[in-house]
Amino acid sequence: MIPARYSASRFPGKLMKDLGGKPVITRTYEATVNTKLFDDVVVVTDSDIIYDEINKIGGHVLMSKKEHECGSDRIAEAVQDLDIDIVINVQGDEPFTDAESLKKLIQVFKEDKDQIVDLASLMVNISNWEEIKNPNTVKVIVDQQDFALYFSRSPIPYPRDEAVAVKYFKHKGVYAFRKQAILDFYNLPMLTLEASEKIECIRYLEYGKRIKMVETDIEGVEIDTPEDLERAKKLWK
Template sequence: MIPARYQASRFPAKLMQDLCGKPVIVRTYEAAVNTGLFDMVYVVTDSETIAKAIGEVGGKVIMSRNQHESGSDRIAEAILDMEVDIVINVQGDEPFIDKESLAKTIAVFKADDEKQIDLASLMTPISDWEEISNPNTVKVVVDNQNFALYFSRSPIPYPRDEKVTSTYYKHKGVYAFRKRALLDFQQLPMRPLEAKEKIEAIRFLEYGKKIKMVETHVTGIEIDTPEDLEHARRAWK
């Protein structure tokens, strides 16, 4: 499932921006399909413009009936009556998503015989302090089994003692959910931490859900700003 909202506060209409001949959302949809990992790939949107672009390449679209605060809420509505076990959420601004990282995320559930994991997501190590301190880069800290402890737009952990070595992780916008966890998410009201940080993964933590983080070294490019788009165009070429 690829949630796709036309409006975006930081970069309006970014999903319909041209990425070397096709809109960003079409590039993302095709990247997900081309992994060959999924029974079905849908774009879930409230935008007729986005729906038309996906339809023109033969893609499948689900139109949202309600207004939604987050991509997870949008997907929860879409899968309500579907017979599915695991749902993968790929952000619409991730045209460089790769098969290896997605396969690692899916493997979390294949190994979870006792079904204790509610969702899985991706993280990648980062070392550039400009990126670490950038509020557009969501960071995550984990425990010794790589379960998420917290997500933030601030640098976490804070480098109070610079002699202590610590790895910083960037949270990548890919989630794998058990259906029940996603439906629960839609029913749970947003709490202050999520509202303050504007990071939907925090809602799961605030309500005691277990998020398994999967490390990947494939960084890709998330398109949050016009500068990101120019970077993506250069990389695509």
């Protein structure tokens, strides 16, 4: 599932911006289909413009029935009546979506015989301090088994003792859910930590869900700003 909202607050209309001759959302859809990992790839949108674009290329697209706070809510509405086990959320602004990282997420559930994992997500090691400090970069800390402890826009952990060798991880907004986990998310109210940080996956932690983080070294470009789009264009070339 690829949630695709047209009026993104930081960069309105970004999903329809040109990237190498096609809109960003089309590039993301095609990249996800080309992984050949999924029974179906579906764009879920609130926008007639995006709906028409995906429909035009023969893609599978659904129109959201309701206004939603976040992409997970949009996906939950779309999957609640579908007969599925696992759904993966690929963000619409991820045109460099790769098969290797998505395979790792799927493998988490294949190996989770006791079904203790509610959802899985990706993280990338980062070392640039400007990126670590940047509130647009969501950081994650994990336990010894790589289950998420917390997500934040602040640097976590805070380097109170700079002599301690700490690895920092950036959260990539690609999720794999058990169907029940995303339906629970949809039906549970937002609490204060999520409301404060504006990071939707914190809701899962606040309600005791277990998020398995998977490290990847493939970062790509998430298009959140016009500057990101320019970087993506250079990378596309």
